[in-house]
Amino acid sequence: MKTWLRISTLCAVLLIVGCNTANNQQEPEEEVNGEEKQEDSDAEQTSADDDATQEVEGEGVDNEDDRLAVEHEFTNSFLVETDVEPGFHQMRGGLEGFEMLIPENGIIPSMLHVIENNKIETLIYAINNNLEKKQYNVQVIYQSKYPQELKQNYLNVFKDEMGFEDEYVRVEANDLEIYYGKVEDKDEYGPVLKYFGYLFSKEQNQAISYEFMAMCQGKDECDISLEEEAEVAEKLMYSIRLLDQ
Template sequence: MKKWLSLSTLCVVLLIGGCNTGNDQQEPKEEVNGEDTQEDPSTEQTPEDEDAEQEGEDEGVQNNEDFLAIEDEFTKDFLVETEVEPGFHQMRGELDGFEMLIPENGIISDLLHDIENNAIETIIFTFNNYIEKKLYDVKLMYYKKYPEEVKQNYLNVFKTEVNFDGEYKYAEANGLEMYYGSFEDEDEYGPYMRYFGYLFAEERNQAISFTYMAMCQGEGECSISLEEESEMAEKLMYSIRLLDQ
């Protein structure tokens, strides 16, 4: 089963988020001020040095600090309030149609943001859990106005998009009708879980779709628990508010 966000797109986001550590080392310069430089034999690495360097890299995987939303030039333009609660900021779509929580290490790429006809806004943001080697991405599609008669069509098409063949659960919160579901699976990249919902404003024809995905990042041990990962997904989905237009 293919993930809705391609691996190539994720690589772009990971590079923006500063979590691609594979290319940190640079090639040594051959010239300084036009003159060739000779490598100092005393600077050659010994096996002990290489072991220490490898140990440092391993520690970096565990302790590497995230590239924060407030430090990213594109992401911070969406933030309307910082530190609304520990680890989270409040973000608003560019069309001023919705607000929700975003993790403090959530990064929105300008390559993954789109506005169509000043009526439909797509936002994708990602964040990481370096210690557990997991990557998360969240996709939102906001509709400023939709025809009430096609509401069921929206729900049917959404099922196909997220590869879900079950029945929606239903809830009401924040003045929204919420149709949602979740599942876990595995593909060629490893285990993953998907949590999703379609939210409709009760008193006006606004809507927003929400798709949350958790997956393993890189090699090594990593497990995805639907129950555990759903806690964060639900927190983000239930934080969504559709705003008066």
């Protein structure tokens, strides 16, 4: 897999988590005929500040993490059914090769969706839990046709990429052959969970890799239950369906 796609997971964090910081620090400047407008008096400045505050309170700041999937135009274009169960929608990939659940607050930035040669689709979505200072990233890479003789090579490379030294757990579900595992770690802000799987169609030579990561946001410490997050990761993985092509 291309290096920039691996780096793009970090971009998702910066893009979504960083929006609040950028918007809070940026101050709008008014210009008149190309020059900055001078303050006429302290009273006029106070009035302008009050008006700006009312405008923000009335309309809201257009941050990625302030919106739900149905309210985000690009994300909404992937949804095929909303509220399939509490807190989740059903989404379909751009190549129409797979469907899976997406949490209602999952956001797919357009810069993190790529289709190559109409055969391979990479999609990353991020989920913020600002109240608990948690960040989640989910990445899937769908292949409409993979060389079956290289299946074991795919699994070995994927294991190395995940830093996984144990053996995969193998299960069969939803007409899929699934190999999955997880890595629990800790950084300076708290626990980190990587849950991942490679799913192969039993009927067609389609495949999809799945990665779920849970971590603390930014520089804020948080409490993450690795067991609970693994349950969410597993739920999303088992929701994946490969569609007939």
